[in-house]
Amino acid sequence: xxxxxxxxxxxxxxxxxxxxxxxxxxxxxxxxxxxxxxxxxxxxxxxxxxxxxxxxxxxxxxxxxxxxxxxxxxxxxxxxxxxxxxxxxxxxxxxxxxxxxxxxxxxxxxxxxxxxxxxxxxxxxxxxxxxxxxxxxxxxxxxxxxxxxxxxxxxxxxxxxxxxxxxxxxxxxxxxxxxxxxxxxxxxxxxxxxxxxxxxxxxxxxxxxxxxxxxxxxxxxxxxxxxxxxxxxxxxxxxxxxxxxxxxxxxxxxxxxxxxxxxxxxxxxxxxxxxxxxxxxxxxxxxxxxxxxxxxxxxxxxxxxxxxxxxxxxxxxxxxxxxxxxxxxxxxxxxxxxxxxxxxxxxxxxxxxxxxxxxxxxxxxxxxxxxxxxxx
Amino acid sequence: xxxxxxxxxxxxxxxxxxxxxxxxxxxxxxxxxxxxxxxxxxxxxxxxxxxxxxxxxxxxxxxxxxxxxxxxxxxxxxxxxxxxxxxxxxxxxxxxxxxxxxxxxxxxxxxxxxxxxxxxxxxxxxxxxxxxxxxxxxxxxxxxxxxxxxxxxxxxxxxxxxxxxxxxxxxxxxxxxxxxxxxxxxxxxxxxxxxxxxxxxxxxxxxxxxxxxxxxxxxxxxxxxxxxxxxxxxxxxxxxxxxxxxxxxxxxxxxxxxxxxxxxxxxxxxxxxxxxxxxxxxxxxxxxxxxxxxxxxxxxxxxxxxxxxxxxxxxxxxxxxxxxxxxxxxxxxxxxxxxxxxxxxxxxxxxxxxxxxxxxxxxxxxxxxxxxxxxxxxxxxxxxxxxxxxxxxxxxxxxxxxxxxxxxxxxxxxxxxxxxxxxxxxxxxxxxxxxxxxxxxxxxxxxxxxxxxxxxxxxxxxxxxxxxxxxxxxxxxxxxxxxxxxxxxxxxxxxxxxxxxxxxxxxxxxxxxxxxxxxxxxxxxxxxxxxxxxxxxxxxxxxxxxxxxxxxxxxxxxxxxxxxxxxxxxxxxx
Numbered sequence: 036x037x038x039x040x041x042x043x044x045x046x047x048x049x050x051x052x053x054x055x056x057x058x059x060x061x062x063x064x065x066x067x068x069x070x071x072x073x074x075x076x077x078x079x080x081x082x083x084x085x086x087x088x089x090x091x092x093x094x095x096x097x098x099x100x101x102x103x104x105x106x107x108x109x110x111x112x113x114x115x116x117x118x119x120x121x122x123x124x125x126x127x128x129x130x131x132x133x134x135x136x137x138x139x140x141x142x143x144x145x146x147x148x149x150x151x152x153x154x155x156x157x158x159x160x161x162x163x164x165x166x167x168x169x170x171x172x173x174x175x176x177x178x179x180x181x182x183x184x185x186x187x188x189x190x191x192x193x194x195x196x197x198x199x200x201x202x203x204x205x206x207x208x209x210x211x212x213x214x215x216x217x218x219x220x221x222x223x224x225x226x227x228x229x230x231x232x233x234x235x236x237x238x239x240x241x242x243x244x245x246x247x248x249x250x251x252x253x254x255x256x257x258x259x260x261x262x263x264x265x266x267x268x269x270x271x272x273x274x275x276x277x278x279x280x281x282x283x284x285x286x287x288x289x290x291x292x293x294x295x296x297x298x299x300x301x302x303x304x305x306x307x308x309x310x311x312x313x314x315x316x317x318x319x320x321x322x323x324x325x326x327x328x329x330x331x332x333x334x335x336x337x338x339x340x341x342x343x344x345x346x347x348x349x350x351x352x353x354x355x356x357x358x359x360x361x362x363x364x365x366x367x368x369x370x371x372x373x374x375x376x377x378x379x380x381x382x383x384x385x386x387x388x389x390x391x392x393x394x395x396x397x398x399x400x401x402x403x404x405x406x407x408x409x410x411x
Numbered sequence: 412x413x414x415x416x417x418x419x420x421x422x423x424x425x426x427x428x429x430x431x432x433x434x435x436x437x438x439x440x441x442x443x444x445x446x447x448x449x450x451x452x453x454x455x456x457x458x459x460x461x462x463x464x465x466x467x468x469x470x471x472x473x474x475x476x477x478x479x480x481x482x483x484x485x486x487x488x489x490x491x492x493x494x495x496x497x498x499x500x501x502x503x504x505x506x507x508x509x510x511x512x513x514x515x516x517x518x519x520x521x522x523x524x525x526x527x528x529x530x531x532x533x534x535x536x537x538x539x540x541x542x543x544x545x546x547x548x549x550x551x552x553x554x555x556x557x558x559x560x561x562x563x564x565x566x567x568x569x570x571x572x573x574x575x576x577x578x579x580x581x582x583x584x585x586x587x588x589x590x591x592x593x594x595x596x597x598x599x600x601x602x603x604x605x606x607x608x609x610x611x612x613x614x615x616x617x618x619x620x621x622x623x624x625x626x627x628x629x630x631x632x633x634x635x636x637x638x639x640x641x642x643x644x645x646x647x648x649x650x651x652x653x654x655x656x657x658x659x660x661x662x663x664x665x666x667x668x669x670x671x672x673x674x675x676x677x678x679x680x681x682x683x684x685x686x687x688x689x690x691x692x693x694x695x696x697x698x699x700x701x702x703x704x705x706x707x708x709x710x711x712x713x714x715x716x717x718x719x720x721x722x723x724x725x726x727x728x729x730x731x732x733x734x735x736x737x738x739x740x741x742x743x744x745x746x747x748x749x750x751x752x753x754x755x756x757x758x759x760x761x762x763x764x765x766x767x768x769x770x771x772x773x774x775x776x777x778x779x780x781x782x783x784x785x786x787x788x789x790x791x792x793x794x795x796x797x798x799x800x801x802x803x804x805x806x807x808x809x810x811x812x813x814x815x816x817x818x819x820x821x822x823x824x825x826x827x828x829x830x831x832x833x834x835x836x837x838x839x840x841x842x843x844x845x846x847x848x849x850x851x852x853x854x855x856x857x858x859x860x861x862x863x864x865x866x867x868x869x870x871x872x873x874x875x876x877x878x879x880x881x882x883x884x885x886x887x888x889x890x891x892x893x894x895x896x897x898x899x900x901x902x903x904x905x906x907x908x909x910x911x912x913x914x915x916x917x918x919x920x921x922x923x924x925x926x927x928x929x930x931x932x933x934x935x936x937x938x939x940x941x942x943x944x945x946x947x948x949x950x951x952x953x954x955x956x957x958x959x960x961x962x963x964x965x966x967x968x969x970x971x972x973x974x975x976x977x978x979x980x981x982x983x984x985x
Contacts, residue, residue: 037805037816042709042750042778057773061810084811089778093813 044089050145052125058117065109065119079119096227100126101398106257107327134215140386157378186365211385230408248396269313275306339388342379415446418474422456422481431515433525462494469498480508501544508535537979549902552638553657562590564872564883565662571891573621596694599733600768636946637867665828665873668717675788707820714755717827729877731825736772751777781809861890908950908967916962923954
């Protein structure tokens with residue numbers, strides 16, 4: 036069975052940040068020195084070849100781009116300056132747009148105007164909700180402080196309304212993400228290569244998904260261990276924050292000022308530190324451009340970092356203003372926080388760079404399934 | 412025979428010989444042998460003081476034989492022969508013993524190497540005793556030149572010689588000058604026009620007072636030898652008056668390979684599978700259109716068609732890779748949105764500016780697909796009904812290992828360059844030989860790539876092997892320079908150490924005639940004996956070795972000389 040060459044794929048891929056890929060002459064140095072490339076899942080050279088040849092179907096069935104953590108060693112050692120690391124990064128963008136059935140991902144990746152328009156629209160909806168919708172439901176802004184001298188947050192942002200909204204948003208994001216992951220599963224496992232994976236293997240290997248989500252052991256296989264650490268801080272901080280805000284909001288958003296060693300505050304401080312540390316490394320690296328992995332920044336990279344930073348800063352401000360009894364500051368930060376957080380979650384998680392939080396661990400899981408696949 | 416008075420000179424060659432051979436011992440050992448008048452050694456015999464030593468000794472000791480034990484005769488035999496001549500003795504009374512390449516360089520035991528050196532010198536001493544003085548000879552050179560082939564190589568050589576005021580007969584089989592280059596549109600790597608290059612050249616050749624152009628003319632017969640050839644030409648079936656000339660340049664070129672023998676490509680079956688030359692025709696006409704008059708959306712260029720494949724031709728045609736890249740530039744300029752596929756076996760960009768040209772072409776949004784000649788060739792077949800292309804190329808892509816199908820509307824076959832059908836007649840007529848690939852064989856592949864083993868016959872351009880325009884032109888100018896040098900001399904030296912037939916021993920079996928690689932032996936029907944043409948003979952000795960009657964002797968390589976040398980080498984029993 037021959038695979039059809041799609042010459043027009045070239046033009047499509049170029050919109051995702053891929054420049055001149057004919058520079059590669061297939062010496063294989065990149066693959067030889069990559070600690071993550073393994074028998075049966077060889078990259079980057081093989082994937083570059085698929086791109087050069089316009090083998091669309093093979094490319095979309097590839098799990099390998101997600102197994103790369105972009106340490107940049109391949110690009111450093113490339114004798115032709117073909118930037119294999121960046122080609123893999125661009126492939127991840129392309130694949131994100133392929134998994135997404137709505138077509139929005141492709142729009143966002145290929146046009147910053149579209150992405151900005153959506154972000155700003157969501158932000159505007161949030162601001163309007165706080166200034167017009169919530170007051171009409173009887174919630175209000177108050178200068179009165181609590182007995183401890185804190186700000187009455189729940190009077191302005193009622194916990195059950197916000198919580199309901201959080202759950203709704205989580206549901207939308209989750210259903211989008213899950214449907215995309217199913218499409219990913221379909222392309223990688225179901226449709227491709229006449230193979231079959233038993234249900235038992237699916238169940239037996241499921242732990243890998245959880246383990247890889249929590250620890251990213253593959254990232255730690257890269258020769259440079261520093262970025263595993265900063266990435267892990269960022270990831271764990273984000274996950275903790277996401278869980279306490281979306282799932283346990285009533286426990287987290289309290290008007291009482293709890294003692295500093297209370298788990299609520301300790302978790303919050305840890306998560307804030309994790310986020311800030313990870314963000315600092317990423318932003319500083321991209322500005323400094325000393326490491327090859329930070330050399331090329333797509334607009335989607337900057338938008339993501341900017342939104343996450345703004346979310347973290349406004350979150351910190353809410354906390355400071357609230358415990359110090361500064362109502363105006365608290366409320367303004369709260370609105371700003373939500374105005375950044377909502378579009379970030381709604382756009383970045385299912386459609387853009389943040390989606391890798393799901394695709395990467397799932398890719399490791401799918402890779403494992405492929406290893407146990409039998410011919411159909 | 413006069414009594415031999417031999418001078419032996421052993422060279423140190425710096426440390427090259429002296430570190431492995433005890434030069435003093437050799438000098439001493441051979442100094443007492445019969446006929447040896449003196450035996451000396453010196454650090455560098457080939458240096459001016461070394462040569463002066465020989466010259467002085469010949470005069471003062473009245474030497475009549477000289478031996479130098481040093482390096483290979485290939486390097487310095489001429490040096491020492493000239494020294495002998497200066498001192499007033501015949502240069503053929505000199506003999507060289509090679510104690511460097513055959514001894515010091517290849518051995519590790521100093522004692523054994525020294526013994527071997529002594530053996531070799533004794534062999535030379537025994538041999539030189541029987542050397543006879545030989546006289547140098549030369550023949551006059553007719554200043555006209557015959558050039559066979561009116562392509563860019565032949566025309567270049569013709570202009571070069573004619574501009575020096577010497578007459579040129581330029582023979583062309585077809586009805587026009589220009590050869591293959593006249594079919595090209597642009598040239599690589601500078602993308603300059605072939606037409607603008609070849610047209611003025613044709614004009615200059617046709618109008619040159621010293622060049623006589625014969626179109627539609629074939630070479631019937633060539634006779635004679637260096638400096639004095641005669642030829643009969645046939646124009647449109649009618650024989651022309653005989654012409655005479657002193658030198659010949661073969662510039663017959665090569666022709667494009669016919670790909671219809673390769674079943675996979677369907678050439679002749681699919682109208683839009685065309686050869687590179689046919690695509691050049693389209694480019695020169697200014698429109699790239701398919702058979703049905705549409706602009707192709709997908710164009711594939713298949714490399715190595717008939718090349719580097721034992722079934723067709725094993726050699727590489729050298730220029731096709733760059734021509735294919737040149738096509739990319741021309742297609743990209745004419746059809747900016749077309750998809751271009753380079754289906755190649757290896758990309759060869761060996762020449763000046765070629766790698767840069769390749770690098771530049773990779774930015775032209777083309778898809779490179781590699782195939783393995785040894786495994787299978789790409790297969791061209793009709794597209795399916797619902798495909799939006801004319802044909803599909805099925806192939807195993809080597810760098811990915813994946814079986815792919817490539818949608819195409821036009822396929823360009825980069826055809827190999829191969830010998831003309833009548834090349835065997837041509838070489839027989841002018842007396843040169845062909846290699847296994849039917850390319851003309853040069854005298855020396857590195858040191859004499861324009862001459863042949865037949866004196867006065869030179870080869871230029873692609874008939875010597877596939878090459879690009881600059882290489883062809885350079886070779887043509889080199890051959891012209893060689894010929895002009897002999898014309899300027901007025902005469903050329905001919906081989907001295909030729910074969911001689913002893914007519915009374917010759918039985919007329921003609922074995923010698925069948926083995927002579929230079930066609931130098933003929934048969935005298937009246938006397939029923941073989942006759943050696945001393946101008947054509949190169950003294951290779953083949954005839955002498957074959958002669959069942961022992962009737963042929965090679966001068967300077969007589970049985971007596973050779974056997975004495977062997978006896979000498981074997982005489983010491985250690």
